[in-house]
Amino acid sequence: MTSNTMIGTGFLWCLLSGVIWASDGTDGVLTQLYADDLTAVQAGEKIYRMHCAACHGQYLEGQPDWRKRDENGYLPAPPHDASGHTWHHSDDLLFEITKYGPSVVINDTAYKTLMPVYNGILSDDDIVAVLSYIKNSWPAEERAWQESVNGTQVDGIQELPKKKSTFLDKLLK
Numbered sequence: 001m002t003s004n005t006m007i008g009t010g011f012l013w014c015l016l017s018g019v020i021w022a023s024d025g026t027d028g029v030l031t032q033l034y035a036d037d038l039t040a041v042q043a044g045e046k047i048y049r050m051h052c053a054a055c056h057g058q059y060l061e062g063q064p065d066w067r068k069r070d071e072n073g074y075l076p077a078p079p080h081d082a083s084g085h086t087w088h089h090s091d092d093l094l095f096e097i098t099k100y101g102p103s104v105v106i107n108d109t110a111y112k113t114l115m116p117v118y119n120g121i122l123s124d125d126d127i128v129a130v131l132s133y134i135k136n137s138w139p140a141e142e143r144a145w146q147e148s149v150n151g152t153q154v155d156g157i158q159e160l161p162k163k164k165s166t167f168l169d170k171l172l173k
């Protein structure tokens with residue numbers, strides 16, 4: 001898959017041409033997911049069911065017509081399985097979208113979205129776990145592609161230089 005085929009998926013920054021810098025209104029650390037760690041993935045599945053499945057679907061399938069904004073300008077919840085484009089984003093960006101919300105990540109407070117902000121609702125470890133569960137579901141090809149861009153830039157969003165986070169590190173040792 002080339003970056004050209006990914007532009008056109010109809011999602012916020014996919015529509016932007018050229019590279020923009022990710023907002024620094026976030027945490028300044030590079031978060032990594034633990035998609036091959038069973039403890040993290042199992043914990044993440046429970047969190048997913050409780051907090052995400054209502055919108056993103058029991059089977060990560062998302063809502064119908066998820067590429068089309070409704071009459072009020074809101075996008076439906078996209079799938080998190082390989083048919084969506086969650087896997088187009090780096091670990092760190094997924095963490096920041098979930099913790100701070102899309103509008104902070106793209107630096108546009110006017111951006112209309114129904115995606116909740118999980119800062120203060122889920123702990124950092126819980127967010128890493130739920131995203132590890134999602135990442136665990138991707139087939140090998142999508143996993144390999146996502147790893148190849150992890151920590152660099154995806155869909156035109158350049159990550160700021162950061163030091164690696166230690167979320168979940170202690171728990172999984």
Ligand code: HEC
Nearest residue numbers: 051052055075076077078085086094097098113114115116
């Ligand atoms: C109230 C419905 C709702 C709930 C609950 C919800 N989301 Fe979302 N989510 C959305 C919508 C709508 C979007 C599309 C973002 C936009 O408006 O641009 C989205 C987008 C996302 C994205 C970006 C996906 C991409 O392809 O770029 C991630 C990551 C995400 N959600 C993770 C989660 C996680 C993890 C949970 C549970 C902890 C969760 N969401 C719970 C509605 C929801």
